[in-house]
Amino acid sequence: MTAYTVTVTVRLKSGVLDPEAETTQQALERLGFDLDGLRSADRFEIDLDADSADAAADRADEMAERLLANPTIHDYEVTVAAADR
Amino acid sequence: MTVAILRFGGSNCDRDARAALDHLDVDAEIVWHEDGLPDDVEGVVVPGGFSYGDYLRAGAMAARSPVMAEVREAAESGVPVLGICNGAQIGSESGLTPGAFTTNRSARFQCEHVHLRVENAETPFTQVFEESDVISLPIAHGEGRFEIADDALATLRSEDRVLFRYCDTDGNVTDAANPNGSKDNIAGVLGEQESVAVLMPHPERATLPEVAGANGAGTDGAGVLAAFE
Numbered sequence: 244m245t246a247y248t249v250t251v252t253v254r255l256k257s258g259v260l261d262p263e264a265e266t267t268q269q270a271l272e273r274l275g276f277d278l279d280g281l282r283s284a285d286r287f288e289i290d291l292d293a294d295s296a297d298a299a300a301d302r303a304d305e306m307a308e309r310l311l312a313n314p315t316i317h318d319y320e321v322t323v324a325a326a327d328r
Numbered sequence: 329m330t331v332a333i334l335r336f337g338g339s340n341c342d343r344d345a346r347a348a349l350d351h352l353d354v355d356a357e358i359v360w361h362e363d364g365l366p367d368d369v370e371g372v373v374v375p376g377g378f379s380y381g382d383y384l385r386a387g388a389m390a391a392r393s394p395v396m397a398e399v400r401e402a403a404e405s406g407v408p409v410l411g412i413c414n415g416a417q418i419g420s421e422s423g424l425t426p427g428a429f430t431t432n433r434s435a436r437f438q439c440e441h442v443h444l445r446v447e448n449a450e451t452p453f454t455q456v457f458e459e460s461d462v463i464s465l466p467i468a469h470g471e472g473r474f475e476i477a478d479d480a481l482a483t484l485r486s487e488d489r490v491l492f493r494y495c496d497t498d499g500n501v502t503d504a505a506n507p508n509g510s511k512d513n514i515a516g517v518l519g520e521q522e523s524v525a526v527l528m529p530h531p532e533r534a535t536l537p538e539v540a541g542a543n544g545a546g547t548d549g550a551g552v553l554a555a556f557e
Contacts, residue, residue, distance in 0.1 A: 259475060260509060262435035310392060313385060313421065315428035316475050 244292040246326035249303040253312045253319045254284035287311055296323045331356040331371035331556050334399070334415075336390045341376035341412065341532060348535035348549065349373075354556045361395040371408045371556045372399050374415030376468070376530060386429065386471045387417030396422045408452050408523045408555045413469055416516070416526035425519045425526045426484060427476035429469075433509025437470035441545055442507050442529060444492040444515050445499050451522040452555035453491065462499045463492075463548035465529035467507060472528040474510035474517075481512060491516040491525055527552075 255261050261283065268281040289306070293299035303321040312319040331349055335342045335358050342358050349356035356373070359365065365372065380389035390396070396418070403409045403424060411419030417429045432438055441464055449459040457463065476484065484490055493513040496505040506513045508528075516527025531549030534540055540547045 259430075260433060260473070262431050262433055262509075266435045310384070310388065313388070313428050315420075315426075315477065315480075316430055 244294060246290070246292055247296065247299040248324050248326045249289045249291065249299050250322045250324070251287040251289065251303050251307050251311050251319055252284050252322075253287070253307065253317050254282065255316055256318050259316050285311075290326055299323045330366060330368050331373060332359040332365050332369045333357065333373045333375055334359055334361055334395060335375075336361050336377070336379035336393070338379040338381055339375050339377035339414070341414075341530065344530075345373050345375045345412070345532045348532040348553055349556060351536050352550060352553055352557055354553070356556070361390070361393055364395055365398045365402060369402055369407060372402055372410070373556075374399070374409070374411040374418050375532070376413030376415060379414055379418065382471070385417075385421065387414060387419075387421040390414075390418045391421035400424065403519065403521065403524045406521070406523055409519070409525070410453065410552075410555065411526035412530055412532065413472075413528055416528050417471065419519075419524075419526040424524055425517050426480055426489075427474055427511075427514075427517060429471055429528065430473050430475055431471050432469070432473050432507075437468075438472075438507055439466070439468040440507065441466050442515070443495050443497055443499075443505065444529060445495040445501060447490045447493055448488050448518070448522075450488075451491065451518060451525065453525045453552050456551040456554050460499060462495060462497065463551065464534070464546055465531055465549055466533050466545055467529045469508070469528055472510065473508045474512075474514040474528075476511055476514075484517060489518040490514055491518055492527055492529070523555075
């Protein structure tokens with residue numbers, strides 16, 4: 244078993260309205276920043292032991308499917324790195 | 329009939345639901361989710377509130393609690409199940425009903441009276457109404473914008489599973505009458521069975537005559553809760 248840190252990034256599907264991101268963009272613009280767009284995402288960093296990087300990614304996929312993301316509104320991506328611990 | 333009103337940590341409309349059902353002479357009890365459904369359960373209300381502090385997404389945590397598997401079994405056996413507000417979010421997160429409820433278009437918590445058009449009057453929750461009737465209920469939510477994929481919405485419509493849509497006082501379904509940006513103005517939908525429904529507005533807050541008189545609402549909610557009579 245090897246220690247990994249898997250990162251699951253959950254974001255709204257393209258085309259799904261994101262009022263929080265719009266509000267954040269407006270606040271940045273009020274502060275004088277010039278920007279063309281802003282998207283927000285949730286990022287989960289999960290420490291786990293697995294036989295391989297692929298096995299670690301498979302488990303993170305299942306976590307995203309069953310809880311971390313809502314398939315109606317979200318897309319997600321998983322990256323795996325050797326744990327720094 | 330014993331109706332179980334599920335209580336999670338953070339539920340806060342459970343007692344309102346019981347008061348409303350008491351008023352309708354429906355035998356109802358508040359059930360702590362870890363205790364499971366009573367054996368003689370003949371109805372389930374998943375009430376509003378902020379279960380698990382809305383962590384991750386509103387309803388996401390409660391939807392994965394063991395009691396929801398029992399609710400699914402009860403629903404499949406024909407027991408009426410109604411999710412209200414946070415209960416609607418829990419219902420959709422658990423897959424009892426399609427779609428998702430997410431952040432209001434305004435990005436704000438909204439507490440106001442809305443009008444709803446009855447889209448399907450052939451359900452336990454709308455049996456006292458006629459199709460196209462306009463009823464008034466209060467909303468109180470920050471994450472009530474109904475989202476669903478276009479193809480899933482088409483299926484929902486073709487199966488007549490849209491229960492209520494936000495409308496104006498005359499029953500016109502307009503963008504101006506849509507309080508939260510819900511797709512197709514949808515305020516409530518049915519599960520795979522017509523005995524399973526979720527809606528963001530609060531029927532239990534528009535059932536007691538004394539409350540209705542005080543806050544400007546009517547008692548249209550009693551018609552929705554009549555499903556449990």
